Amino acid sequence: MGLPKFLILFLFAATVAWRQQQFPGLPSLSEGSSLTVEKESDLLVSPNGTFSSGFYKVGTDAYCYAIWFTNSTNKTVAWMANRDEPVSVRGSKLTLHKDGNLVLTDGVGSTVWSTSTFSNAGVEARLLETGNLVLINQSKGVIWQSFDFPTDTVLQSQRIVKKTMLVSMRSQGTYLSGYYNLKFDDTNVLYLIYNGPIISSVYWPSTDATVFYSKRTPYNSSRIAILNEAGQFRSNDNLNFNASDYGVVPKRRLTIDYDGILRLYSLDESTGLWEISWLSRSVKACQVDGLCGEYGAQVVFNSNDPEAERNRNWYMKYLIGFVGSFAVIEALCVGLTWWYLFGKHAHEELSNIAGYMALAMDFKRFTYAELTRATGNFKQKIGKGGFRTPQNILLADHLEPRVADFGMAKLFKDIHGIRDSYLAPEWMMNLKIDVKADVYSYGVVLLELLSGRSASSFLSTGGQYNEYNRLVHWVTEMIREEGLEKVIDPRLHHEFNTKLKRLMKVAMSCVQEDRKARPAMSKVVELLLENDE
Structure with a gap:
């Protein structure tokens, strides 16, 4: 015998009313x-x-x-x-x-x-x-x-597929799209990527070794990953893990946080708080690109592990040796250049050097009386200095070069004369940066020495010069239209000879737009010493 229709309607209405009261x-x-x-x-x-x-x-x-x-x-x-x-x-x-x-x-x-x-x-x-x-x-x-x-989170039973991309929040409490992504790339591997305003790079799994080192595989092209109800994450590239509280009870979410770390969270409904039930142990905070500054990085060792301690000692020795070697090579190259230009006639040209340095480095020598008048007996501030390049290359006795404020430019976001004047084109185009970028900067310094023109002085020029380095463009055009002789600074008081030609050839090879066409610094030294008697 069926229930009366009015009773069915009453039960339905009561159910709806109870649900609305509860939710x-x-x-x-x-x-x-x-x-x-x-x-x-x-x-x-x-x-x-x-x-x-x-x-x-x-x-x-x-x-x-x-x-x-x-x-x-x-x-x-x-x-x-x-x-x-x-x-x-x-x-x-x-x-x-x-x-x-x-x-x-x-x-x-x-x-x-x-x-x-x-x-x-x-x-x-x-x-x-x-x-x-x-x-x-x-x-x-x-x-x-x-x-x-999805935005920055994957829920249980939600699939990550070929077109899926998670994008982190901009910062804690700021829901704008941030700079960290999780997605499958063309090699069928699920990657964490920093996609910043200046650089973009993969940071997990590490690109220092093959994906097989991280126990991943690129051979499955299905590009599917899923977090199931029990807290298991399974991906076609072999990225597999379980929640620490494995089971079907907790509600979970997999989120790429604003700091670029991928974490699995489980909800404690009794408190409303989230607990981390998984995160990648191979990703440390400062190893995430951009998190410790644009070019920041952190190397973490376990002090309780003897092997890690040996690795740390080896790493620090290697790092100190590399930085020291580069500084020596740079100083040597600058010194050789000055020796070419002034070594044999230094005693005759000390008076000309002051004028040349004033032109190239925008410096003028003031007497004490002039400074007293200009500052009102040192009571009025008339300006302040700043860090520029290569004005930090100073000359000691016998014209020996010294590099001052080495590395201090890294502390400043934007320094007049650096971004457009001395950086290689790959810095501006978000390309890979290697030692050839330093070769380019050395070439710009060499062009300044030969031409008597400061690279930073071209920044205010509103003409047709190349946006990456106007000095390089100017030298190239002058050589093409009027010849090499018109480029050389007349203050050098040298006849146009094979040494100057060789120096200009070295400088132009260092400032090639294609970094693969630039010589190594060891080759630069070899060219500078070639046929030197």
């Missing part, structure tokens, strides 16, 4: 309906209330449409629609149009974000218990889902 919000959004920023109760809630979806405050009068864990402290976000273009409170809304398109508009009605979907079969929006926001037609087919467009 405030809507189970779905039908065509023509909207969620607004002004009404905090305008939410979509998953069947068991694990996830909520609505407008999430990201700043002063700034909101993003998001999905978050309902029972977590501070409503931890799992997905955002418009993370890089927040909307204001007044007039902004999310609407499911009758053509099946879910659209987010701002206060003036402009479209900020949409699913770009179309269906005439009747569509509704639902938030599933997995945290997946879906558009479903009348035949229960999914025509769009948020799982296909």
Whole structure:
């Protein structure tokens, strides 16, 4: 005997009322309906209330449409629609149009974000218990889902595929897209990548060795990875791991955090707090590109491991030896250049050197009386100095070169005369940087010595010179149009001879735009000493 119809309706109404009391919000959004920023109760809630979806405050009068864990402290976000273009409170809304398109508009009605979907079969929006926001037609087919467009987080049962890319937050509490990515590359390997405004590079797994060293494999081209309900992560490239609290009970999320570290979190629903249940032990904080400064890096050794201690000692010896050797070679090359130009006539040309250095280094020698008058008996500040290159190459007795403030330029973000004047083109084009970049800088210094012109003086020139180095461009054009003699500084008081030709040949070979065409510094020394009697 069936239940009376009124009793069925009563039980259904009671169930709906109980659910709304337990999980405030809507189970779905039908065509023509909207969620607004002004009404905090305008939410979509998953069947068991694990996830909520609505407008999430990201700043002063700034909101993003998001999905978050309902029972977590501070409503931890799992997905955002418009993370890089927040909307204001007044007039902004999310609407499911009758053509099946879910659209987010701002206060003036402009479209900020949409699913770009179309269906005439009747569509509704639902938030599933997995945290997946879906558009479903009348035949229960999914025509769009948020799982296909993740932000910085992957949820349980959500797949990472060929086109998937996780993008970190910009910083803690700032939901704008950051600089760290997780994605499959063309070699079928899941990589962590730093994609900054200046450089871009892979930092996990390490590129110092093959992917096989990290127990990965590039041979499976399916490019699929998934975090299952039990806390197992499985990827086609052999990146496999389990949560430390393996099991189906905790809710979990895999997030690439703002610091570039990939972490698996498990939710303690009794406290609403997250606990780390996995992270890559092979990634240390300062090994993540950009985290310890643009070019910062950290090498970490275990002091309790004798082998690690031996490695540390070897590494430090190698590092000190390398830096010291490079400084010696650089000083030697500069010294040889000056010896070529002035070595045999130094006693006759000391008076000319002052004028030459003033031209090349923008320095002028002032007497004490002049300084007293200019500063009002040293009471008025008339300016301040700064770090520039190669003005830190100083001359001691007998014209011996000395390099001052070695390496201090690294402490400054932007130094007049460095970025455009002395850096190799690969610095400006985000290409790989190696020792050939230093060869280029040496070549610019050599051109300054030969031409008597300061590279930094070309920065204010508004002409047609090459954006990477105007001095190099000027020398090249002058040689092509008027000959090499017009480039050499007349203050040298040398006849145009084979030595100057050789020096110019070395300088021009050092400033080749293609770094592969530049000689090694050992070859530069060999060329400078060639046929020297």
